[in-house]
Amino acid sequence: MNRIETKKIKIGNVTLGGSNKILIQSMCDIKTSNYKKVIKQINECARLGASMMRVSIQDNDDVSAITKIKEKVSIPVICDIHYSLDFALKAIGAGADAIRINPGNINNNDKLNVLLKIAHRDRIPIRIGVNEGSLKISKEEKKDNEKIAKALVDKTLEYVKYFEEHNFDNIVLSVKSSSPDVTLIAYRMIAKKTNYPIHIGVTESGFDEVGIIRSISVLSPLILEGIGSTIRISLTKDPYKEIITAKRLLHDLGLYSNYPTLISCPTCGRTMVKNIKVYCEKTLKYLEDNNINIKVAIMGCPVNGINEAKDADLGLAGAGHDFIIFKKGKEIAKVKEKDALKALFAEIDTFKKVK
Numbered sequence: 001m002n003r004i005e006t007k008k009i010k011i012g013n014v015t016l017g018g019s020n021k022i023l024i025q026s027m028c029d030i031k032t033s034n035y036k037k038v039i040k041q042i043n044e045c046a047r048l049g050a051s052m053m054r055v056s057i058q059d060n061d062d063v064s065a066i067t068k069i070k071e072k073v074s075i076p077v078i079c080d081i082h083y084s085l086d087f088a089l090k091a092i093g094a095g096a097d098a099i100r101i102n103p104g105n106i107n108n109n110d111k112l113n114v115l116l117k118i119a120h121r122d123r124i125p126i127r128i129g130v131n132e133g134s135l136k137i138s139k140e141e142k143k144d145n146e147k148i149a150k151a152l153v154d155k156t157l158e159y160v161k162y163f164e165e166h167n168f169d170n171i172v173l174s175v176k177s178s179s180p181d182v183t184l185i186a187y188r189m190i191a192k193k194t195n196y197p198i199h200i201g202v203t204e205s206g207f208d209e210v211g212i213i214r215s216i217s218v219l220s221p222l223i224l225e226g227i228g229s230t231i232r233i234s235l236t237k238d239p240y241k242e243i244i245t246a247k248r249l250l251h252d253l254g255l256y257s258n259y260p261t262l263i264s265c266p267t268c269g270r271t272m273v274k275n276i277k278v279y280c281e282k283t284l285k286y287l288e289d290n291n292i293n294i295k296v297a298i299m300g301c302p303v304n305g306i307n308e309a310k311d312a313d314l315g316l317a318g319a320g321h322d323f324i325i326f327k328k329g330k331e332i333a334k335v336k337e338k339d340a341l342k343a344l345f346a347e348i349d350t351f352k353k354v355k
C-alpha cells in the first residue's frame with residue numbers, strides 16, 4: 001500500500017512519519033495524578049500494541065506524576081494540555097515526550113512563544129490538534145461540511161505558519177470533528193497542503209460499536225489513500241478496546257502482521273451446532289492471548305464452509321450436530337460439539353510448533 005511520505009518526527013524512542021509504519025495511540029482515562037493506576041494502564045496498553053499514550057494535565061499534581069510515570073513505562077508519554085501553557089512547560093520539565101495543544105484554547109502568544117523556545121531546545125514535538133468544537137464558524141459555514149473542513153484546515157495551517165515563523169517545525173497535526181464527513185474532507189485537504197506527520201481519528205466518536213463504525217468509516221479510506229502516521233480509535237471509557245480495534249483495522253488493511261486472522265460465516269439454516277459465536281470469541285481470544293498469528297475459520301456447515309475457508313490454516317465447520325476440524329481445506333478429524341474447542345486449540349498449538 002502506498003503511503004504519503006511525511007517529515008519524520010521523533011517522540012521519545014519512536015519515530016513517526018517518513019515511511020514508518022502507522023503507530024497506534026490511545027489516551028489514559030484515569031486522572032494522571034493517580035499515577036500507579038496510570039502506569040498500569042499505560043503498560044497494559046503497550047502490551048496490547050500501543051506505541052504511545054496520551055495523558056491529560058490539569059494541575060500540578062498531574063505534572064508531578066509525569067516523572068514517576070516515565071520511570072515505569074517504556075513507551076512515550078504525550079501530555080495533553082488545554083488552556084494553560086504553564087502546565088505545558090512544567091510537563092516538559094517533568095519528562096513529557098511530546099505535548100498536544102489545541103492553540104484555539106490558548107490566548108497568550110507570549111507564553112506560546114516561550115513554549116516553542118523550550119520545546120525546540122529540548123527537542124519535544126508538539127501536536128497541533130485543532131477540533132471543530134474550538135473553531136469559530138458562522139451559521140452559514142456550518143451548513144456546508146466542505147466549509148467546516150476548510151475552516152479546520154485553514155486554522156491549523158495558520159498555527160503551523162506561526163510555529164514555523166518562531167523557528168519550530170517539530171510538529172504533528174490533527175484536524176478532528178465528530179462528523180465523519182467533515183473529518184474525512186479535512187484530513188484529505190490537509191494531507192495535500194503539508195508535509196508534517198498527521199495523527200488521524202474522529203473526535204467524540206461514541207462508545208463500542210457506535211464509535212468503532214464511525215471511526216472506521218473515516219480511518220479506512222484515509223489509510224488506504226496513504227494518509228496518517230498515527231491513529232486513534234476514540235471510544236468512550238475503553239482505551240484497551242481502542243488499541244485492539246486499531247490493531248484489527250491495520251491488520252485487515254494489510255499493515256499489521258503481528259495479529260491473528262479469524263474468519264467466520266454468518267451461519268444460516270444449515271447450521272445445527274449451537275454455540276458458534278462463543279467459539280469464535282474464545283478462539284480469537286486464545287489466538288490473541290498466545291500471540292499465535294495464523295488464520296482460523298469457524299464455519300456453520302461443511303457445505304460451503306470448508307471450501308470457502310480453504311485458505312485458512314485451521315478451522316472448524318459444523319457437520320450436523322458435530323464439528324469437522326480442517327487444515328488448509330482438508331478434513332483432519334470429526335469431533336463432538338462439546339469437545340470441538342479443546343480439539344481445535346490442540347491443533348492450533350501443534351500447527352504453531354510446526355510453523
Ligand code: SF4
Binds near residue numbers: 267270302
Ligand atoms: S458456511 Fe454453511 S452455515 Fe455458514 S453461511 Fe455458508 S452455507 Fe450457511
